[in-house]
Amino acid sequence: MSNSAMKETAGEKAFDWVNMFLLLVISLVMLFPFVYITALSFSDEKSIAEGGLILFPKGFSLAAYKYIFSTDTLMQGLYNSILITVGGTIVNLVMTSLMAYPLSKVHLRGRKLILMFVVFTILFSGGLIPTFLVVKWTGLLDSLWSVIIPTSISAFYLIILKNFFQQIPDGLEESAKIDGANDLVVLVRIVLPLSLPAMATFALFYAVSHWNMYFQAILYISDNTKWPIQVLLRQIVILSQSSVGSSSSLDETVLPPQSIKMAVIVFATIPIMLVYPFLQKHFAKGVMLGSVKG
Numbered sequence: 001m002s003n004s005a006m007k008e009t010a011g012e013k014a015f016d017w018v019n020m021f022l023l024l025v026i027s028l029v030m031l032f033p034f035v036y037i038t039a040l041s042f043s044d045e046k047s048i049a050e051g052g053l054i055l056f057p058k059g060f061s062l063a064a065y066k067y068i069f070s071t072d073t074l075m076q077g078l079y080n081s082i083l084i085t086v087g088g089t090i091v092n093l094v095m096t097s098l099m100a101y102p103l104s105k106v107h108l109r110g111r112k113l114i115l116m117f118v119v120f121t122i123l124f125s126g127g128l129i130p131t132f133l134v135v136k137w138t139g140l141l142d143s144l145w146s147v148i149i150p151t152s153i154s155a156f157y158l159i160i161l162k163n164f165f166q167q168i169p170d171g172l173e174e175s176a177k178i179d180g181a182n183d184l185v186v187l188v189r190i191v192l193p194l195s196l197p198a199m200a201t202f203a204l205f206y207a208v209s210h211w212n213m214y215f216q217a218i219l220y221i222s223d224n225t226k227w228p229i230q231v232l233l234r235q236i237v238i239l240s241q242s243s244v245g246s247s248s249s250l251d252e253t254v255l256p257p258q259s260i261k262m263a264v265i266v267f268a269t270i271p272i273m274l275v276y277p278f279l280q281k282h283f284a285k286g287v288m289l290g291s292v293k294g
Contacts (some may be wrong), residue, residue, distance in 0.1 A: 034269070041065070041262035048258045064263035074264070077229040080144065081211060082271070084228055088148040088210040089203055095152045096161055096202065101187050103158075104165035115159075122155045128219075135220055146220035147213055147228075157202050164198045165191060204276065211272045229268045236264055 008016070039054045047058035068074050102108050103115060126134070131150060140146040168191055176186050192199065214230035221227060227235075 034266075037262045037265050041259055041266050043259065045259065061259070064259040065267075067260060068263055068267055073224070074229070074232060074267070076225055077227055077232040078267070078271070080226055081228040081230065081268075084144055084147055084213065085207050085210040085272075087144070088151070089206045091148055091152050092154070092206040093199060093203060096154065096158050097187065097192065097199075099153060100158050100161040101165055101183075101191060103162045118155045118158060132219060140220070142221055142223055142226070144221075144226060147210075147216045150216070151209075154206070157205065161195070161198060161202065164195055168194055207275060208272060229264075233261075233264050233268055237261055 035055055039057050040048060041064055042057035042060055042062070043054060044059035044061040044063070047054070103111060103118075105111070125131075135141055135146050135150060138149075140149060172190055172194075173186050176190050181189070212230060213228065214234055217228050217231045218234075221231075
């Protein structure tokens with residue numbers, strides 16, 4: 001094809017400009033809440049009380065952040081969230097891979113029946129009370145495992161990963177088995193390295209899900225020293241309607257409720273945002289592969 005034939009027409013250029021403009025507007029709309037919250041978290045009580053649109057800190061103050069870092073409760077919540085996110089994501093990836101790999105083999109006996117059960121769980125769930133009873137009877141109640149084990153495999157991600165594994169040429173696995181590798185060695189040393197984009201994508205999805213988890217923690221964990229940061233954020237938002245610091249889970253310091261809420265939101269958002277750049281190069285490719293081959 002000649003270069004002249006590949007040149008963009010005026011209509012295509014106009015479409016690109018309109019597309020870029022719309023994407024820019026959407027990006028700014030999505031970015032605005034975080035900028036607003038960050039500005040409020042660094043503003044003093046008087047400026048917040050005056051109201052109005054704040055995109056830059058007014059009456060710059062670090063009081064809210066000093067309060068956050070002075071409380072053991074919030075730091076313990078952050079520590080719990082990191083444990084749940086890292087541990088839960090590792091469990092998710094291991095369990096999903098171990099189940100997806102055998103299901104990707106068409107010669108596996110009972111494969112269709114197992115897949116039917118997997119799809120069934122996407123359409124129907126056990127419900128809140130049966131799930132709570134299972135967690136209670138298995139002795140997981142009031143432990144961090146109670147929010148990790150019940151969500152160790154996502155049926156939707158399992159099916160996508162199974163389809164991804166099916167695209168890997170059988171010749172690679174057969175060559176490894178001729179050299180003496182068993183199925184587990186093939187999975188760890190051949191299949192998983194070739195599936196890095198998909199694994200990175202699912203790692204990010206699982207990690208974000210664990211980081212934002214609060215409902216399961218409220219149901220299964222009554223010990224406030226084991227609450228993740230999202231549950232503490234919920235407590236602060238609720239308690240700030242009356243007075244901050246009146247709960248046993250929070251310190252007895254009374255500070256501007258609005259700035260504390262915003263500071264905790266920023267405090268709870270930044271760690272998971274820092275993970276994204278390390279997975280970004282795999283993320284786009286993994287999403288595209290999953291969409292095409294799923």
